[in-house]
Amino acid sequence: MFAYILRRVVLLVPVLLGLSMMVFAIGRLLPGDPVMLAAGPNASREEIAALSAEFGLDQPIPLQYWRYLTGLLQGDWGRSLQTRGPVLEDLKVYLPATLELVLAAMLIAVVAGILLGLLAAVRRNGWIDYLVRLASLASISMPRFFLGLILQLVFAMWLGWAALGGRFPLTLSPPPSVTGMLTLDSLIAGDMQALLLALQHLALPAIAMSLSPLATITRMMRASTMEVLQQDYVLTARALGIPPRKLLFKHVLRNALSSTLTVIGLYFGWLLGGTVLVETVFDWPGVGLYATKSILTQDFMPVMGVVLSIGTMFVVFNLVIDLLYGVINPKVQLR
Amino acid sequence: MMTTLPLDTAELAQGASRARRDAWRRAFYRMRQSSLSIVGLVLVLLLLLVAAAGNSMAPFPDHITGGIDTAMRFKPPSWSNWMGTNELGQDVFSLVLGGARISLFAGLAVVLLAAAVGTIVGAFAGYLGGWTDEVLMRLADLKLTLPGLILAMAVAAALGAGTLNMVIAISLGWWPGFARLVRGEVLSRREEVYVLAARALGAGPVRILWRHILPNIVSPVIVKMSLDVGFAVLTVASLGFVGIGVKPPTPEWGQMLSTARGFLPDYWWTAIFPGAAIFLAVLSFNLLGDGLRDVLDPKSRR
Amino acid sequence: MPLLHIDNLHLAMRSYDGEAHVLNGVQLQVDKGEIWGLAGETGCGKSVTGLSVSRLVNTPPARYMQGRILFDGQDVVGESGSGKSTLTRCLLGLEPVDGGRILYRGADIAVHDAHGRRGHAARMQVVFQDPNASMNPRMTVHDIVAEGMVIHQRELGLDGPARTAQVLTLLGHVGLGRDHLHRYPHEMSGGQRQRVCIARALALKPECLILDEPTSALDVSVQAQVLNLLHEMQQAFGLTYVFVSHDLAVVRYLCDDVVVLRGGMVVEAGPTEQIFSTPQDGYTRALIAAMPELESCLR
Numbered sequence: 019m020f021a022y023i024l025r026r027v028v029l030l031v032p033v034l035l036g037l038s039m040m041v042f043a044i045g046r047l048l049p050g051d052p053v054m055l056a057a058g059p060n061a062s063r064e065e066i067a068a069l070s071a072e073f074g075l076d077q078p079i080p081l082q083y084w085r086y087l088t089g090l091l092q093g094d095w096g097r098s099l100q101t102r103g104p105v106l107e108d109l110k111v112y113l114p115a116t117l118e119l120v121l122a123a124m125l126i127a128v129v130a131g132i133l134l135g136l137l138a139a140v141r142r143n144g145w146i147d148y149l150v151r152l153a154s155l156a157s158i159s160m161p162r163f164f165l166g167l168i169l170q171l172v173f174a175m176w177l178g179w180a181a182l183g184g185r186f187p188l189t190l191s192p193p194p195s196v197t198g199m200l201t202l203d204s205l206i207a208g209d210m211q212a213l214l215l216a217l218q219h220l221a222l223p224a225i226a227m228s229l230s231p232l233a234t235i236t237r238m239m240r241a242s243t244m245e246v247l248q249q250d251y252v253l254t255a256r257a258l259g260i261p262p263r264k265l266l267f268k269h270v271l272r273n274a275l276s277s278t279l280t281v282i283g284l285y286f287g288w289l290l291g292g293t294v295l296v297e298t299v300f301d302w303p304g305v306g307l308y309a310t311k312s313i314l315t316q317d318f319m320p321v322m323g324v325v326l327s328i329g330t331m332f333v334v335f336n337l338v339i340d341l342l343y344g345v346i347n348p349k350v351q352l353r
Numbered sequence: 354m355m356t357t358l359p360l361d362t363a364e365l366a367q368g369a370s371r372a373r374r375d376a377w378r379r380a381f382y383r384m385r386q387s388s389l390s391i392v393g394l395v396l397v398l399l400l401l402l403v404a405a406a407g408n409s410m411a412p413f414p415d416h417i418t419g420g421i422d423t424a425m426r427f428k429p430p431s432w433s434n435w436m437g438t439n440e441l442g443q444d445v446f447s448l449v450l451g452g453a454r455i456s457l458f459a460g461l462a463v464v465l466l467a468a469a470v471g472t473i474v475g476a477f478a479g480y481l482g483g484w485t486d487e488v489l490m491r492l493a494d495l496k497l498t499l500p501g502l503i504l505a506m507a508v509a510a511a512l513g514a515g516t517l518n519m520v521i522a523i524s525l526g527w528w529p530g531f532a533r534l535v536r537g538e539v540l541s542r543r544e545e546v547y548v549l550a551a552r553a554l555g556a557g558p559v560r561i562l563w564r565h566i567l568p569n570i571v572s573p574v575i576v577k578m579s580l581d582v583g584f585a586v587l588t589v590a591s592l593g594f595v596g597i598g599v600k601p602p603t604p605e606w607g608q609m610l611s612t613a614r615g616f617l618p619d620y621w622w623t624a625i626f627p628g629a630a631i632f633l634a635v636l637s638f639n640l641l642g643d644g645l646r647d648v649l650d651p652k653s654r655r
Numbered sequence: 656m657p658l659l660h661i662d663n664l665h666l667a668m669r670s671y672d673g674e675a676h677v678l679n680g681v682q683l684q685v686d687k688g689e690i691w692g693l694a695g696e697t698g699c700g701k702s703v704t705g706l707s708v709s710r711l712v713n714t715p716p717a718r719y720m721q722g723r724i725l726f727d728g729q730d731v732v733g734e735s736g737s738g739k740s741t742l743t744r745c746l747l748g749l750e751p752v753d754g755g756r757i758l759y760r761g762a763d764i765a766v767h768d769a770h771g772r773r774g775h776a777a778r779m780q781v782v783f784q785d786p787n788a789s790m791n792p793r794m795t796v797h798d799i800v801a802e803g804m805v806i807h808q809r810e811l812g813l814d815g816p817a818r819t820a821q822v823l824t825l826l827g828h829v830g831l832g833r834d835h836l837h838r839y840p841h842e843m844s845g846g847q848r849q850r851v852c853i854a855r856a857l858a859l860k861p862e863c864l865i866l867d868e869p870t871s872a873l874d875v876s877v878q879a880q881v882l883n884l885l886h887e888m889q890q891a892f893g894l895t896y897v898f899v900s901h902d903l904a905v906v907r908y909l910c911d912d913v914v915v916l917r918g919g920m921v922v923e924a925g926p927t928e929q930i931f932s933t934p935q936d937g938y939t940r941a942l943i944a945a946m947p948e949l950e951s952c953l954r
Contacts, residue, residue: 040499159583159587161607161635168625171621171624291502314595314596325503555776555807564794569792
């Protein structure tokens with residue numbers, strides 16, 4: 019078993035390498051001249067030449083890649099024209115913000131999804147079931163940015179229950195940064211006031227992001243629960259007189275959960291890269307917004323950095339899920 | 354029991370087409386049984402009609418091509434302007450109709466392109482196996498690990514404004530899904546006895562793929578295509594929302610939504626209607642896709 | 656010179672828990688015009704032998720360890736050009752020996768060689784066991800039978816109507832008619848489907864037919880019809896058959912000579928009547944004793 023884990027971890031290296039190559043290739047292939055952008059309109063010929071050399075653009079491609087790779091490993095992910103700082107530093111600030119958003123969204127989606135799915139399966143073909151199915155279909159069709167706008171309109175502008183945008187009120191100072199996630203930092207600092215404020219800001223964007231995975235998780239839970247409910251061991255348990263609620267949580271849930279786990283894993287990775295729109299609507303300073311602004315200003319180093327970091331997180335995360343699966347279900351390891 | 358010549362080729366052709374028509378008739382019968390997919394079909398047809406009709410269906414067609422009317426700015430929904438007017442005095446309803454064309458056709462184009470590329474890649478990877486398979490699938494897998502939307506945005510922005518560039522950019526991120534699907538299907542058909550028989554007859558890989566394998570995997574590919582169109586439309590609107598892709602004055606739903614952001618909450622109609630249009634379009638395609646899947650792929654019945 | 660000569664063929668098949676030796680020195684010589692039965696129980700390697708002759712066994716996961724198959728005096732394997740390069744690579748030690756390549760004589764029996772395969776196809780065809788699975792469910796009878804001609808368009812030079820005429824002729828040989836031309840496989844009975852398969856196999860006018868349990872999936876009454884048809888075809892066109900079957904009664908009915916296989920090895924071989932009346936080997940005797948009395952059905 020240990021060998022299996024080791025093998026998978028070792029396999030990670032070529033994948034990450036391939037990832038970096040792909041990102042590098044994309045960066046090189048994109049039109050747009052980084053030198054001209056960095057130099058500005060009034061640069062002299064010498065300045066341009068100097069910058070060219072600094073960027074290493076005059077060297078053969080494999081060498082450029084090597085420079086890029088070694089730079090990455092040493093922490094040099096390029097500079098952002100926008101923030102005028104190193105990309106890595108920017109990422110350290112923006113990435114936790116996005117993570118916080120995604121984690122919150124997944125939390126909502128998973129908890130609500132599992133409950134709703136169970137409910138719909140148990141009360142099969144009842145009105146709850148029908149409603150849930152309809153709502154699921156509508157949820158995945160709903161554009162996230164539109165939903166965000168509606169949420170803003172209703173809950174922030176009309177009702178004033180939640181904040182309009184941003185992560186924290188501008189006039190107040192946030193708790194000291196430990197994880198970079200305001201909610202956790204508030205908890206760590208014991209500052210309940212800050213926690214409340216942070217949640218107020220987090221609520222709407224998290225809900226907007228959560229709808230899509232919620233719908234899918236609900237569907238999956240419903241399907242697998244229905245399947246489990248028909249299995250013989252469930253019928254046996256019922257015949258033995260086990261009370262329904264205990265039955266539900268103890269037996270049915272565990273078995274129905276496994277296929278849902280994969281979906282959860284997939285969605286987490288997918289959401290990481292899909293925060294762009296919600297961050298734009300709510301002015302949430304995460305990597306999505308960072309990447310968008312960079313793209314619009316033809317500033318590509320940050321974009322490459324964002325893509326690489328998200329890709330890496332995705333690969334690592336999937337590996338963890340796979341390993342968990344291999345632990346839960348040893349048959350998988352044979353392959 | 355010998356037959357006589359000359360042969361009546363017309364009669365022979367008729368026999369073949371009759372057999373095909375029976376198969377279609379059966380498929381449609383099954384589809385009729387799902388009410389939601391009927392709704393989806395109707396809505397999609399409606400959308401396509403609107404898109405194809407062009408500007409002629411709109412009450413203010415000149416607004417679609419860029420005409421403005423500063424006297425009529427920000428009028429709420431009324432009998433003359435069903436969806437109100439925007440900041441330039443343009444009729445929102447007309448703009449929504451005009452936007453349908455771009456969104457729908459771009460969405461369809463994306464899926465078609467991605468399906469074509471993905472099928473070719475997946476088919477060869479699945480059938481030939483070995484190195485081809487490894488390389489192609491590694492490529493597809495790597496592509497899948499990268500955040501799709503951000504990449505599409507970056508590529509679209511880099512390629513420049515315009516619908517075609519946007520379509521290409523989005524398709525670039527879409528094809529691996531099809532490749533994976535097709536590869537899986539090809540792998541499972543590759544060992545079928547009739548494929549073996551064709552090989553015994555001396556058929557090469559191209560013929561086998563084209564004649565024997567691909568026709569039998571058309572269903573799952575079509576199902577995936579129909580399920581994906583909705584999300585392709587969504588992606589097109591997303592790019593428009595961020596400001597990439599289609600440039601004004603061509604109306605695009607996402608873009609309209611983006612400019613309308615600044616006018617909330619007072620002039621809510623400038624945002625609600627384009628947003629609802631996106632929602633309806635995606636929903637219709639999803640309903641249709643679900644329905645098609647239930648019809649063509651009975652295994653997935655819930 | 657025998658038309659088909661299987662010489663000491665050893666085949667290993669790779670699976671999840673290691674390698675299994677499927678053929679252990681199969682030996683068979685078939686002269687032109689003969690009908691040879693390949694009999695034995697499930698798993699004795701008879702189907703694999705038949706498929707090997709038609710070059711339809713995939714390597715990997717199979718691996719020919721030793722021996723060779725000669726068709727018309729030529730190595731089934733070596734008759735084409737590309738075999739030489741593989742052979743050279745093997746001989747030079749550039750090709751790893753158990754990378755799924757064939758160890759003997761070099762050249763590859765499997766899929767890589769298009770030209771050789773085409774030539775081979777024209778001379779040797781296969782009739783498979785399951786008439787249902789061996790036809791593409793989306794093709795009409797006409798297209799199924801004509802496919803061989805379409806593939807070998809270059810050599811045969813037949814255009815559309817000519818092919819259709821030929822298809823009708825072939826259907827006539829197997830006892831089907833014009834009204835079957837546009838049917839789909841699922842619209843016909845098992846016996847009819849197998850006839851179509853036979854027609855398809857005959858389309859390229861092969862010298863030799865490998866028949867892999869062609870009647871096993873059919874009803875007993877239909878079996879007799881198909882067997883008689885096969886016999887007619889063999890007489891009419893001077894074909895050579897390698898008939899694989901686990902049903903000894905059928906083998907006895909149709910075949911001139913029999914090879915009994917067990918565990919991938921030839922246990923006994925010789926003329927049919929001799930084997931059945933005076934079996935030498937203990938295993939053969941056990942097999943024959945286990946035969947149910949079906950002869951009345953077959954006459």
